[in-house]
Amino acid sequence: MMKFKITLSVLAFVIFFAIALWWRSAQPPRMSLSSSVLDFGALVSDANTVRSLIVKNSGGGTLQIAQIKSSCGCTAVDASKSELWSGEECEITVTLSAPNTRGPGTESFVIKSNDPINPYTKVFVKYSGVRYSYIEPSHIDFGRVKTEELPAIRHARLVIPLHKEKDEVISGIDIEEKFVTCQIANGRDLTFVLAQNAPLGELVAKATIRFHGLKLEIPIRAVNQGPLHAVPKSVIVGPIGSVHEHELASSKVWLHDAYSDEMSNQVEITGVLLSDSLKGYVIVESIKKNELSGIQLSVLANENDAVLSRREKRGNILVTAATVDDKKWDVNIPVVVIYKNPN
16 A cells, blocks of 8 residues: 555656646746846957856747847857757857957847747946056156255056067157156166256156057156245136137246245346247236245237137246345246136
8 A cells, every 4th residue: 555655656746747847848938147247347458358148048948049149340259059948058158359449338249039028138248448558657756856866767667468469669758848858778668867957846747658559648747846936836827718808817926935934035037938838828027026026927818819719728937046045946837828618
C-alpha cells in the first residue's frame, strides 16, 4: 500500500511538472535585460572600450533576436546567441570607440526580437568624456615669487595614455608672455622659466602646446612680489554702455611702496605702456591725491567701438615707477574692459 502511494505521488509530480512546462511553453517569449543603460565612464582617445549586458528570455517559447541596430558607427554590438529558450540567457557585448568630442555623450542601440509586448528594446550607452593626452599639471602657477628669487622655474610633462604610440612628442609651444619661456626635453618634459626682469605684480598668460596634430592651452600665473604694488592688483572697467549711450567708464589704481609704512607720494610714475589689445580703447593718465600716486583708466563707448560685439576686452598695462631709493620698477596690471550687450 505504501509503495502504491509513493508511485502515485511521483506520478502526480511528473504530471504537474509536465503541465507547468506546457503552460510555460505556451506563454509568449519576453525579453529581460540586466541593465537598460551601459555607463562607459571616461573613454580613452583612439581606443575601444568594451562592456556587456545579459539578455534573458523570461517568458515562454523561444525568444528570437532578429536584429541589433546601433545609432552610430562608433558602437558595435554582438550577441552570443540569436535564439533563447524559456529561462535561457546570453551575453551581448558592446564595443564603443571614442568619438571626436571631449565632453559627455549618449548613444544607443535597439534590439529587435519576437517579444510581442516590446519587440524593439532600446539600450542607452553613456560616457562621461574622452581622455586625450594631457599636460600635468594642468596649469603653471609660480605663486608669489620675491624679486630676489628670480628667475623661477616650474616643471610640467606630457602624459600619454598607455595605448598611445611612444613616439608622440611635443612639436612646439607658443607663450603669449615674453617674460615666461619654456624649454622642451625628451619631447615631453617642459621647463617653464619666469624671467629675472619680470615686472612686479600679477602676471597672467597662457601657453599653447602642439603635439600629434593637437593644440592644448594651459594657463600661467605668477606674482612678482617686489617693493612696489598696485592697489588693486588687477582692474575691471565697466560694464560700459551700448553704442548709443556714449557712456564713460573709469577706474583708478594706486601704487604702494612696500618699503614704506604707508602709501607714499615718493612713488613717482615715469612711464605707462598699454598692450596692443587695449590701444585705442583705454586712455591712461597719471594722477595724485594727497600722498598717493596712481593712474586713472578711462574707456568711452562710441559708434566706432567694433569691440562691443565681443562683450569684453582684455590686456595689460605696464607702469614704470621709481621708489624712494630712486630705483625704477615695472608693475604689470591686468585689465578687463566689460561692455553691456549692445542688442
